[in-house]
Amino acid sequence: MFGFLKKKLSESVERLSDKIKKKEVVEKVEKEEKKKPGLKGKIVKKILERKVSEKDIDSLFNEMEVSLLEANISLETLDFLKKRVKDYLAGKQLRKGQIEKKVRNTLEKVLVEIFDQGSIDIEGVVKAKKPVCIVFLGFNGTGKTTSIAKLGKYLKDKGYSVVLAAGDTFRAASIEQLEFHGNKLGLKVIKHGYGSDSAAVIYDAIEHAKAKGIDFVLADTAGRSHANRNLMDELKKVVRVNKPDLKILVMDSLSGNDLVEQARTFDESVGIDGMIFTKVDVNEKGGGMLSACFAVKKPILFIGVGQSYDDIEIFDPKKFVRDLVGG
Ligand SMILES: Nc1nc2c(ncn2[C@@H]2O[C@H](COP(=O)(O)OP(=O)(O)OP(=O)(O)O)[C@@H](O)[C@H]2O)c(=O)[nH]1
Ligand SMILES: [Mg+2]
Incomplete structure (x- = not known):
């Protein structure tokens, strides 16, 4: 069940993770070019960690919008998803090996927020x-x-x-x-x-x-x-x-x-x-x-x-x- 939606959500996780990972390489090159003494520790930290920007999230949702609409997610739901993903992730420093897991967990958390409207006992x-x-x-x-x-x-x-x-x-x-x-x-x-x-x-x-x-x-x-x-x-x-x-x-x-x-x-x-x-x-x-x-x-x-x-x-x-x- 939900094969199409699962595929689209999985793509969203991968694309956002890729965006974050790609920026890591750019940062590494820029910092190494400066080659100032004392910066080594900082460079290593930057290589291991990457900051998620609002732009990363906006760009993901722009790319995925049509696919997610095709999976029958309404525009207002999409806006909420984007806002909550930003709340959880924007500005956060993520460790290199954990980016994908963190993005996946965040998406999971936001979807649970929508689906979990209490229960009827x-x-x-x-x-x-x-x-x-x-x-x-x-x-x-x-x-x-x-x-x-x-x-x-x-x-x-x-x-x-x-x-x-x-x-x-x-x-x-x-x-x-x-x-x-x-x-x-x-x-x-x-x-x-x-x-x-x-x-x-x-x-x-x-x-x-x-x-x-x-x-x-x-x-x-x-x-x-x-x-x-x-x-x-x-x-x-x-x-x-x-x-x-x-x-x-x-x-x-x-x-x-x-x-x-x-x-x-x-x-x-x-x-x-x-x-x-x-x-x-x-x-x-x-x-x-x-x-x-x-x-x-x-x-x-x-x-x-x-x-x-x-x-x-x-x-x-x-x-x-x-x-x-x-x-
Ligand atoms: N595959 C599948 N079919 C279902 C499910 N629930 C209901 N159906 C089928 O959907 C059709 C309509 O089901 P009904 O229970 O008659 O629907 P209804 O809402 O009572 O219909 P009306 O009284 O005409 O308004 C039947 O063929 C059911 O077998 C489900 O969870 N999965
Ligand atoms: Mg009936």
Whole structure:
């Protein structure tokens, strides 16, 4: 996954390291030309160490801008990356053998800053309150229903009780799709008919969970775009009536540059608590994920890495970035 982005990040590390290393040679020659006595110690130090300038960093980002934009990293995210790399590196004296490692570590640190927007401890939430209602929302076809099934299995395997709410009463066959997963996983599905009120279905599921002492209600909703006023209003009603504990925006990581816009509009409309990125297994670019995190600054609950129920990874920003930047 993220082959393209990894390649571009690795290139960035190499190019910045090269810039710093090259200047070392220039400095060595200049100093040796002077050949003043007493300078020997200083020359040796200069040869072993090299100072990173703001110009080095600017020039790297100028060179890499197109590639990083191609990897779907937004301009505002790029600006932030550049600024933070400068904060950490500009003016620093780096030892010769450590330049590449230091540059890599710095990039890693800045990417973690963007991806690490806290975490959601859903098991902690259920200790404080039962049932926990989690509503899954997002654009069409992003993987909401599949993610509900994955999280349902994950929670059931951990010993929690789960009920599913068929809150997508809009798209043809959506209720059957959720029931299919419910049957396979042994999870009850609360449903009404097509065209019925989504908020009411979820309300019933919560009541059912209260009556039966069930830990989690995972509520499906119809896919929608912010341009669809009726469906956006419906979503607002779902939230107003049911006051879910968590509103999780599910986004298809393959959507690239659209992710920033999706994250912003859903957050502005209903206020999201966290995000799930799906189809990370087939994603080469990955910069859209980074940019969406930077735009809304919400934690990533988990990532979807395939079509089977177990293809779900709890998001660990440090591990994720380490894998991206490598080294
Ligand atoms: N490769 C891969 N495919 C996924 C992943 N998550 C979901 N999918 C696939 O994406 C397609 C759409 O998934 P759904 O769960 O139906 O998406 P949805 O958001 O509920 O769609 P609507 O209800 O129509 O808005 C299905 O074919 C899923 O198998 C993932 O993490 N990786
Ligand atoms: Mg669905």
